Amino acid sequence: MNQAHTTLNDSGTSRGMRGWLTADIPRSRWQARASAWYHGWLEFKANRLALLGLCILVALVLIAIFAPWLSPHDPYAQSLSNRLLPLGSEGHLLGTDSLGRDLLSRMIYGSRITLYIVALVALIAPVAGLLMGTVAGYVGGWTDTVLMRITDIFLAFPRLVLALAFVAALGAGIENAVLAIALTAWPPYARIARAETLTIRSSDYISAVKLQGAGTLRIIVKHIWPLCIASLIVRITLDMAGIILAAAGLGFLGLGARPPSPEWGAMIAEGRRFILDHWWVATMPGLAIFTVSLAFNLLGDGLRDLLDPKSHSK
Amino acid sequence: MNEAIAGYANGAGAPATDFAIEIDGLSVWFGQGRDRVDAVKNASFDLPAGSSFGLVGESGSGKSTILRALTGLVKTWDGGLRVNGHDLGRKRSKDFYKQLQMVFQDPYASLHPRHSVDQVLSETLSLHKFNNINDRVEKLLTDVGLGPQFRFRYPHQLSGGQRQRVAIARALAPEPSILLLDEPTSALDVSVQAEILNLLTDLRQEKNLTYLMVSHNLAVVGHLCEHIAVMQNGVIVEVLPVEEMRQLKSSHPYTQNLLQSSLGFVRQ
Numbered sequence: 208m209n210q211a212h213t214t215l216n217d218s219g220t221s222r223g224m225r226g227w228l229t230a231d232i233p234r235s236r237w238q239a240r241a242s243a244w245y246h247g248w249l250e251f252k253a254n255r256l257a258l259l260g261l262c263i264l265v266a267l268v269l270i271a272i273f274a275p276w277l278s279p280h281d282p283y284a285q286s287l288s289n290r291l292l293p294l295g296s297e298g299h300l301l302g303t304d305s306l307g308r309d310l311l312s313r314m315i316y317g318s319r320i321t322l323y324i325v326a327l328v329a330l331i332a333p334v335a336g337l338l339m340g341t342v343a344g345y346v347g348g349w350t351d352t353v354l355m356r357i358t359d360i361f362l363a364f365p366r367l368v369l370a371l372a373f374v375a376a377l378g379a380g381i382e383n384a385v386l387a388i389a390l391t392a393w394p395p396y397a398r399i400a401r402a403e404t405l406t407i408r409s410s411d412y413i414s415a416v417k418l419q420g421a422g423t424l425r426i427i428v429k430h431i432w433p434l435c436i437a438s439l440i441v442r443i444t445l446d447m448a449g450i451i452l453a454a455a456g457l458g459f460l461g462l463g464a465r466p467p468s469p470e471w472g473a474m475i476a477e478g479r480r481f482i483l484d485h486w487w488v489a490t491m492p493g494l495a496i497f498t499v500s501l502a503f504n505l506l507g508d509g510l511r512d513l514l515d516p517k518s519h520s521k
Numbered sequence: 522m523n524e525a526i527a528g529y530a531n532g533a534g535a536p537a538t539d540f541a542i543e544i545d546g547l548s549v550w551f552g553q554g555r556d557r558v559d560a561v562k563n564a565s566f567d568l569p570a571g572s573s574f575g576l577v578g579e580s581g582s583g584k585s586t587i588l589r590a591l592t593g594l595v596k597t598w599d600g601g602l603r604v605n606g607h608d609l610g611r612k613r614s615k616d617f618y619k620q621l622q623m624v625f626q627d628p629y630a631s632l633h634p635r636h637s638v639d640q641v642l643s644e645t646l647s648l649h650k651f652n653n654i655n656d657r658v659e660k661l662l663t664d665v666g667l668g669p670q671f672r673f674r675y676p677h678q679l680s681g682g683q684r685q686r687v688a689i690a691r692a693l694a695p696e697p698s699i700l701l702l703d704e705p706t707s708a709l710d711v712s713v714q715a716e717i718l719n720l721l722t723d724l725r726q727e728k729n730l731t732y733l734m735v736s737h738n739l740a741v742v743g744h745l746c747e748h749i750a751v752m753q754n755g756v757i758v759e760v761l762p763v764e765e766m767r768q769l770k771s772s773h774p775y776t777q778n779l780l781q782s783s784l785g786f787v788r789q
Contacts, residue, residue, distance in 0.1 A: 419648045
């Protein structure tokens with residue numbers, strides 16, 4: 208926070224932004240919420256590795272946004288005279304691939320595709336899982352049985368195989384790959400949400416709001432969701448690595464991104480042919496996948512310490 | 522049952538409308554078939570409006586279950602329940618929750634961990650379609666002895682006693698005439714217990730509330746209630762005024778036992 212404006216007054220309480228955020232007596236709804244976020248941030252900041260993960264991901268987002276300015280070359284521009292240049296070549300820091308396209312530029316543009324996949328899956332799978340799980344857990348009875356058996360059926364399919372079948376049926380492409388991954392990713396979220404709901408639904412604070420005449424929808428959305436979301440966010444960040452890898456795997460198998468697009472998994476697939484003589488063509492996108500997956504895992508670990516109500520009594 | 526206490530024991534023939542709560546042959550059970558457990562068996566008692574009634578007994582004797590059946594949280598019950606002269610069915614209307622509210626035993630479990638005091642009270646008020654919610658929230662907090670500075674705090678920033686005050690404010694928000702108290706002080710330490718009991722006594726006088734209180738602590742019940750019912754294994758074994766309880770004039774051996782044991786504990 209703004210250190211320069213943080214001064215001490217006579218009674219020893221700090222003023223300014225930090226004082227406002229750490230105030231013992233919040234004066235408004237907005238201040239109470241900001242204060243809760245600030246305390247969370249302080250706690251999160253103490254975890255160096257999680258902070259590193261967050262930094263990598265923020266960098267990834269910035270790279271994706273500013274890709275046209277950051278990349279030295281057009282990612283699609285081919286130059287057969289410059290094919291398979293090694294690392295550190297003049298004008299091509301990370302070398303070029305078999306068609307002479309600049310690897311660095313392709314990786315920078317590839318971050319957009321990775322983020323697109325991650326964002327879409329993160330929007331579809333957990334929301335579907337949360338909805339299924341909380342409704343099944345809270346309503347119970349037949350609804351629970353039906354919803355959970357559907358979940359079981361999806362859970363029984365191996366992820367990549369179902370995604371393969373799905374892509375094969377709908378055709379290759381990023382959107383279908385995302386849909387296929389999301390379709391196979393939601394059942395664990397439904398399971399988690401249902402388990403959380405079962406412990407929450409019989410608690411006194413849910414009984415108390417029932418005694419105010421609150422309906423089922425309100426209880427699920429306003430009272431159960433906020434408590435399930437914490438563990439879901441943790442699970443999403445931990446799963447993100449797997450999702451990126453699944454997307455890369457689909458790309459590698461030629462079922463995800465179509466050839467000219469610089470998707471990291473597809474880039475590895477292209478580089479596979481030259482892996483013995485020109486190792487960097489497959490290694491560089493592999494390193495990018497590795498770094499981003501690691502960043503998500505580190506962030507997820509930090510968020511678990513912060514958000515999981517069971518890991519500390521708050 | 523003590524026939525001498527007209528109005529509290531059933532069948533006294535008083536006009537029905539004077540009663541806040543009438544319970545007639547209430548049975549509550551959990552589970553089905555072989556797993557069925559009868560938590561309350563054929564319980565009957567009436568509360569005149571404005572009275573304060575205590576249910577005492579050991580753990581598992583079915584005291585809290587009676588409250589849960591009254592509030593509609595437990596649906597497997599049979600018998601007659603009337604609140605302010607209206608028969609209760611399985612489903613309860615919002616109107617019903619405007620007449621009857623409940624304070625839960627454990628203030629650490631009865632407040633949503635991610636909702637601030639303000640959110641808890643505002644939501645309750647808006648569910649009951651009150652307007653000028655802002656003023657009402659502040660009024661409620663003042664009523665239960667919490668200043669406006671507590672308004673935007675989260676439960677983890679409050680002590681047990683403060684939390685229980687918030688829970689009481691929430692129960693008072695719909696302006697009910699009947700308050701069910703499920704061991705409201707048993708999760709608090711002794712000095713805070715006294716504060717909460719005094720608050721409840723004051724509120725009752727101020728707002729002319731009817732209390733139905735569950736406790737295993739005879740001293741607490743003696744402080745707050747005018748009459749008590751003693752429960753054992755789901756059966757009400759005796760209903761008697763608090764004065765008689767203080768003078769150990771109970772007729773049922775189990776009540777005698779309970780009183781003696783609590784006295785014996787005090788003497789040490």
